[in-house]
Amino acid sequence: MPPDLSTSPPAAYDIAPRRTGVLVPVPPKETSVENLDTFRAEVAKWLEENCPASMRKPMTSEDEANWGGRRKQYTNPDEKLWLDRMAARGFTCPTWPKEYGGGGLSNAEARVLAEEMRKLRARQPLVSFGITMLGPVLLEYGNEEQKREHLPKIVRGEIRWCQGYSEPGAGSDLAGLQTRAEDKGDHYLVNGQKIWTSYANYADWIFCLVRTDTNAPKHDGISFILFDMETPGVSVSPIKLISGSSPFCQTFFQDVKVPKKNLVGKTNGGWTIAKRLLQHEREMIGGMGFGLGGSGGGASIEQLAKDYCGDDAGRIADPIVRFEVAQHLMDQRCFMTTVRRSAEEAKAGQGPGAASSMFKLYGTEMNKRRYELLVRILGSQALGWEGQGFSPRELSTTREWLRSKGNSIEGGTSEVQLNIIAKRVLGLPD
Amino acid sequence: MSLALSEEQELLRNTAREFIAEHSPVKELRRLRDTNDPVGFSRELWGQMAELGWAGIVLPEEYGGADLGWAELGVVLEECGRTLAATPFVSTLLLAANALLLAGNGTQKKDLLAAVAKGQTVLAFALQEGAHHAPYQVATTAVATKDGYQLTGKKTFVQDGHVADQLVVVARTAGKPGDRDGLSLFLVPKHARGLGVQRTTMVDGRNAANVELAGVEVDKSAVVGTLGRGAEVLDPVLDRATIGFSAELLGTITEAFERTIAYLKTRKQFGVPIGSFQALKHRAAEMFTQVELSRSIVLDALRAIDEKRPDVPALASIAKARVSDAAHLVGNEAVQMHGGIGVTDEEEIGLFLKRARVAELTLGDAAYHRARFASLAGF
Numbered sequence: 001m002p003p004d005l006s007t008s009p010p011a012a013y014d015i016a017p018r019r020t021g022v023l024v025p026v027p028p029k030e031t032s033v034e035n036l037d038t039f040r041a042e043v044a045k046w047l048e049e050n051c052p053a054s055m056r057k058p059m060t061s062e063d064e065a066n067w068g069g070r071r072k073q074y075t076n077p078d079e080k081l082w083l084d085r086m087a088a089r090g091f092t093c094p095t096w097p098k099e100y101g102g103g104g105l106s107n108a109e110a111r112v113l114a115e116e117m118r119k120l121r122a123r124q125p126l127v128s129f130g131i132t133m134l135g136p137v138l139l140e141y142g143n144e145e146q147k148r149e150h151l152p153k154i155v156r157g158e159i160r161w162c163q164g165y166s167e168p169g170a171g172s173d174l175a176g177l178q179t180r181a182e183d184k185g186d187h188y189l190v191n192g193q194k195i196w197t198s199y200a201n202y203a204d205w206i207f208c209l210v211r212t213d214t215n216a217p218k219h220d221g222i223s224f225i226l227f228d229m230e231t232p233g234v235s236v237s238p239i240k241l242i243s244g245s246s247p248f249c250q251t252f253f254q255d256v257k258v259p260k261k262n263l264v265g266k267t268n269g270g271w272t273i274a275k276r277l278l279q280h281e282r283e284m285i286g287g288m289g290f291g292l293g294g295s296g297g298g299a300s301i302e303q304l305a306k307d308y309c310g311d312d313a314g315r316i317a318d319p320i321v322r323f324e325v326a327q328h329l330m331d332q333r334c335f336m337t338t339v340r341r342s343a344e345e346a347k348a349g350q351g352p353g354a355a356s357s358m359f360k361l362y363g364t365e366m367n368k369r370r371y372e373l374l375v376r377i378l379g380s381q382a383l384g385w386e387g388q389g390f391s392p393r394e395l396s397t398t399r400e401w402l403r404s405k406g407n408s409i410e411g412g413t414s415e416v417q418l419n420i421i422a423k424r425v426l427g428l429p430d
Numbered sequence: 431m432s433l434a435l436s437e438e439q440e441l442l443r444n445t446a447r448e449f450i451a452e453h454s455p456v457k458e459l460r461r462l463r464d465t466n467d468p469v470g471f472s473r474e475l476w477g478q479m480a481e482l483g484w485a486g487i488v489l490p491e492e493y494g495g496a497d498l499g500w501a502e503l504g505v506v507l508e509e510c511g512r513t514l515a516a517t518p519f520v521s522t523l524l525l526a527a528n529a530l531l532l533a534g535n536g537t538q539k540k541d542l543l544a545a546v547a548k549g550q551t552v553l554a555f556a557l558q559e560g561a562h563h564a565p566y567q568v569a570t571t572a573v574a575t576k577d578g579y580q581l582t583g584k585k586t587f588v589q590d591g592h593v594a595d596q597l598v599v600v601a602r603t604a605g606k607p608g609d610r611d612g613l614s615l616f617l618v619p620k621h622a623r624g625l626g627v628q629r630t631t632m633v634d635g636r637n638a639a640n641v642e643l644a645g646v647e648v649d650k651s652a653v654v655g656t657l658g659r660g661a662e663v664l665d666p667v668l669d670r671a672t673i674g675f676s677a678e679l680l681g682t683i684t685e686a687f688e689r690t691i692a693y694l695k696t697r698k699q700f701g702v703p704i705g706s707f708q709a710l711k712h713r714a715a716e717m718f719t720q721v722e723l724s725r726s727i728v729l730d731a732l733r734a735i736d737e738k739r740p741d742v743p744a745l746a747s748i749a750k751a752r753v754s755d756a757a758h759l760v761g762n763e764a765v766q767m768h769g770g771i772g773v774t775d776e777e778e779i780g781l782f783l784k785r786a787r788v789a790e791l792t793l794g795d796a797a798y799h800r801a802r803f804a805s806l807a808g809f
Contacts, residue, residue, distance in 0.1 A: 302809040315808050325795075327805040330748045331723075336727040341433040358719050422711035423716055426691050429706045 013429035039109050039255070044116045050085045051077035051122045053104045058121060061396065063128045063158055068157025070204045087127040087156045093131055097140065101155035129198070131159040132284040134207050137277045141224075141265045148227070150205075157305075162229070163281075164208030164251060165274070172416050174209075175218045175271060179253065181210035188212075188225065188255040188263075190233075196410065200236045200249035204228055207277075213268050224270035227258040228243060243402035244385075281411050282360035301325055301370070305377050324373050331366055332364075361417035364407035371401040431501070433726065439505050445482075447510035453478065454515040454780045462516055465636035469593050470629075470637035471516035477549045479517065486547025490530065493543035497620040499736035500514075500670065504677035504728065511681025514785050516636055518552045519678070520792075521590035524671035526598045533663040534654030537672030538617065542596065554594035556585040556618075556641050559787060563794040565600075565664055566610050570643060572601035578649035579603075581616060584642050587792075591639030592629040597622055599643065603658050605726070613660035617652045618643070634788040635781070669746040672793045673731040674750045677788045680721075680728045683753070683760040686782035687721050690714070690764045697769070710767060717763055720756040727752050744806050747799035754789075754796040761786035 015092050021092050055078055059065060066072070066079055074080045089103060094110040096102020105113065117124075135154050138147055150365030153159040170177040179192025200206070205228055209400055229236070233256035238246035299307065302316065305325050311316030316325060342355050374397050375382040382397045384390035390398075408414040422428045435443065462470060467667055479485055487503050489495025496502075505524075526544045530538050545551035559569060570583025591597065597618045599702055605612030618625060624640040655663045677733050691714060694705030704710055731745035739745075761783040765772040768779050794802070 025454040080432070107662065243599055302807065306809065314808065315804070322804050322809065324801055327806070329807065330800070330803060332753055333748055334727045334752050337433070337730045338723050341726045341729065344432045345434040356721075358722060361715075403786040415712070416714040417714040419708070421715035424704075426711075426714055426718060428691070428694060428711050429703050430713060 034110055036108055040112045040116065043113055044119070046089075047116055047120055047122060050082075051084055051117075051165065055082040055123050055125070056121050059123060059125075066123075066125060066157065067128055067160055067202065069160025069202060070125050070158070071202060071350065072157070072160070082123070083125045083157050084258070086426075090155060092126045092157065093135060093151075093155045096135065096151065096155065100139075101152035117211055122250070126157045128154065128157065128160060129384040133277050133280050134161050136280050138264065140222055140276065141273050143264075145261070146226075149257070159204045160202060161198070162197050162200045162206050162251075164194045164206045165199060167193060168195050174274070175222065176208055177207070177211060177222065179210050181212050181223060181258065183212070183260075184257075187260060188258045190225075190227075190253045192253050194251040194253075195239075195248075197236075197249045198247055198249040198410075200229070200251045201238050201243045201246075206234075206251070207264075207269055209274055212270075216268060219271045221268055222270040222274065223267055224264045224273040225258055226262045226264065227256065231258070233254050236415055240326060241403070241409065243399045245403065246397065264310075273399035278412065279356045292380060296406060298419070301328065301364055301374065303373070308379060308381070309376050321373075321377060324376070328366075328373055329372060332368075335359075335362055335366060357412075357417040357420040357424075360411060361408075361414050361421070364404075365414060367407050368404045371397070371404040375401050431737060432723055433729045433733070435442045435505070438552035439502060442502055443505045443509065446484075446506045447512070449478075450483065450509050450513050454510075456513050456514055456781060459514045459516055459635055459781065460778075470590070471518060475515075476517055476552075477762065479541065480547065480549025485549045487544070488523070488529075489527065489543055489547050491700075493539060495543070496547075500732045501600075501729075501736055503674055504732040506754070507674055507678040508684070511678035512632075512685040514682065518590045518593075518637075520671065520675055521555060521594065521637075522546055522551070522553045523668060524674045525555035525589075526594075526596075528670055529555065529598050529654060529667045530607035530668060533615070533793065535651075537651070537801055538654060551595050552590055552593050554588050554591045554597045554639075555667075556588045556597050557581070558587045559585060561586075563759045563791070565668060565796055566613070566661065567607050568602050569607045570599070570601040570616055572603050572616060574603075578647060579616065581618065581648065583644040584640070584756050585638075586640050587630075588639045589643050589792075590637045591641050592637070593677055595646070597625075597787065598640065598654060599641075600660060600664060601643075610661045613664060614634055614657050615654035615660045615663060616648050617654055618646060618648055618737040622646050622648065632788055634785040650791055653793065657719075665743070668793065669743050670735055670748045671729070672746040673735060673742075675726050675793055676724075676746075676753045677732060679753045679757055679786070680724055682782060682785055682789065683757045684721055686760050686764045686779065686786065687717055688755075689779060689782075690717075690760075690767050693768055704767075713763060713767075717756075717760055720752075720759055724749075724756045731793065744803060747794075747803040747806065750794060751796040751799035751803070752798070757786040757790050765798050 026214070045269065054076060066083060067215055069085065072191060083092070090096065090101055091103050093101070094103035094105045095107060098104035101111070130166045131154060134153060139149060142150070154161070165174060165370060167177050167179060178399060179190065179194065181188040181190045188210070192210070194208070205226060207226050209222055210225055211221050212223040215221070235252045237249045237250045239250060240246050241248070302325050305316040305321050309321050316322035339359060378394060378397055381390060382392045382401065384395055386395065436603045440558050454472070459672040476485065478685065482498040486495035487498050487506060488500060491497045509678060510519065523546065527543060529544055540555070542551060546553065556605065557565060558567070559567060570581065572579040581599060583601065585599070588597070597620070599618050601616060602612050603614045603616055620627070624646040626644065628640045630638045630640055632638050637765070686768045691705070694710055694714060695703055697704050705714070727745070731742070731749040734742045734745050756784050764779050765783050768777060771777045772779050774780070790796070793802070
């Protein structure tokens with residue numbers, strides 16, 4: 001779901017005036033150290049009292065994450081309790097304004113909250129595309145009614161969103177999208193097809209790019225609309241991947257009626273919003289800890305290497321595997337430190353910048369290298385597909401290795417990220 | 431400590447950048463090289479840097495130092511690296527003075543550190559013996575005599591060895607090469623009998639020397655730290671020096687990268703800037719990523735020293751490995767992307783490649799530091 005670059009804004013920062021670093025601006029709010037300490041004590045106590053014991057255990061697979069939504073079935077009542085308690089304080093969206101259900105925290109306070117949650121090994125109570133992608137652009141581009149309607153439901157996990165971006169003919173060339181939305185007076189009539197719609201089969205609503213002017217240059221005829229997936233004419237078909245899972249869908253629209261009030265921003269002004277949302281998506285993908293963990297907890301990669309490749313007096317016996325494990329752990333550290341630096345170097349009031357491309361690029365490529373290394377370490381035990389003879393972890397490594405191949409494609413391919421860095425960060429000419 | 435530069439650090443950076451651009455641009459290194467300058471750096475420049483407080487920037491005030499942090503030292507070193515400025519920072523401050531500061535006795539510190547901070551004394555650190563950095567692979571021996579010790583052995587790649595007033599020599603008082611135990615550090619004055627120093631001409635035009643110790647006699651007061659437990663000094667000295675040196679190398683690769691990007695924007699072929707070609711854009715973006723990762727880890731490592739964090743040894747290895755790999759990539763790509771002009775002596779970019787390669791190997795290359803990191807991490 002990557003951007004076409006031909007109308008990207010001019011280089012946001014040039015290399016000529018030397019700078020000390022990359023910028024992923026986060027709006028800083030001043031919070032004194034004293035207040036932070038008070039906040040930390042309060043939040044630690046609150047978490048200790050409110051986080052149920054079963055929510056303090058690491059998830060064993062991605063499937064255990066709570067995405068919320070109308071169709072969510074809670075098998076563990078603690079999961080619901082934890083979500084409701086966190087949502088009541090706005091802690092599922094800690095930095096969003098309180099008036100829309102958010103926590104109203106400064107970035108420093110949000111970091112403290114995250115740190116205290118980590119100390120308890122508390123699970124994220126809610127993950128969603130509403131939190132990471134739609135919410136931030138609604139805050140920036142949505143009208144008051146849209147913010148009041150949609151943001152609190154995202155905070156509380158009541159509505160699960162999906163992203164209607166890519167089409168069969170519009171992958172890297174996203175702005176070439178063909179899904180039409182005809183103006184029928186009080187509503188739009190939407191016809192077309194989306195693809196790679198993550199979890200569309202579980203989603204309640206979709207944020208969708210549609211063509212509202214077929215005569216304008218391709219970037220100037222796109223609008224950003226929202227609609228309910230239960231609207232007549234919407235149908236969904238999951239796509240089976242090489243990993244065996246089906247996180248993506250094809251989504252079809254046949255004469256879908258969408259109220260005009262569900263247009264975000266201006267008619268034909270959707271590309272600006274689309275690109276901003278992609279920055280948030282890249283940040284999410286780059287920063288979601290790709291390459292930092294994986295394979296459902298358990299033994300560290302260095303321990304696995306000793307277990308599967310031999311332990312020579314405390315050393316990984318295979319010197320090349322030892323070398324690669326060291327390289328990987330060092331890469332992780334450099335990457336995490338860069339994420340931290342860009343936040344610390346951020347300037348007030350700026351949206352996420354082109355550095356999100358670097359994080360997306362490096363985070364996903366590092367994650368792919370991690371799985372290649374894991375497969376190398378686990379050997380034929382990482383090549384089982386199902387059934388007897390393999391531990392659950394071995395089988396999940398196989399699937400995750402295959403799944404990781406999509407990381408550098410979804411959300412803008414690595415090649416597109418390189419284009420964005422070259423153009424927007426380095427200012428190289430077209 | 432934030433990884434972003436403070437206002438004071440930005441001010442220091444601007445001062446350093448202006449000063450170095452004026453007094454030690456890249457052409458100054460070329461002049462030193464082409465005139466076979468006997469010293470290999472400008473003593474006048476080093477004196478001016480001392481006046482600015484840089485020669486003793488991390489030394490305590492009681493020895494005339496500025497008592498600033500390694501984060502500040504890193505700012506200055508990075509700027510030196512940008513113009514390939516030849517200075518005795520690494521030999522004198524990062525290695526030898528640092529060893530004296532950590533382990534020297536009162537007299538050694540009093541006599542030498544103040545002179546270092548004033549820019550009056552140049553020191554060298556004689557450790558390496560083979561073609562690779564391997565700190566415990568020391569065969570040079572120190573045998574006890576009636577009044578002191580007799581040192582015998584050969585050292586190589588000793589930065590500023592031929593102009594040092596005193597050398598800190600790592601020798602073995604017990605054990606065999608490769609042992610961590612049994613190492614000792616000695617101060618050896620330049621005129622000691624039996625000390626032979628031969629300057630070696632390196633590809634980057636910077637100073638190095640071979641040092642031969644043919645039964646050099648020193649007295650007991652020459653020992654730095656505790657006899658036989660030199661590794662306890664050597665390890666933290668090398669960690670800090672490696673981190674500081676990584677900051678200098680970071681400056682060098684940042685400059686080489688930025689010059690290359692500027693060239694991609696101006697050089698035209700087929701009627702367009704060559705930077706418009708996707709084949710070059712992608713490689714430029716890869717380099718950018720490597721340089722940014724290098725910067726983050728160097729900044730964190732410098733701050734780790736100031737914060738006395740326990741991960742300094744690991745960070746020293748992560749930083750040097752990362753910056754060395756980036757230097758390898760950027761050095762090679764910079765020359766390639768400059769095309770024919772890039773392989774001429776006249777164009778300065780070649781000097782960056784040469785310096786990058788020497789620096790890559792100095793104090794351990796990426797392979798050395800990956801292996802060391804693995805050992806530190808228990809695998």
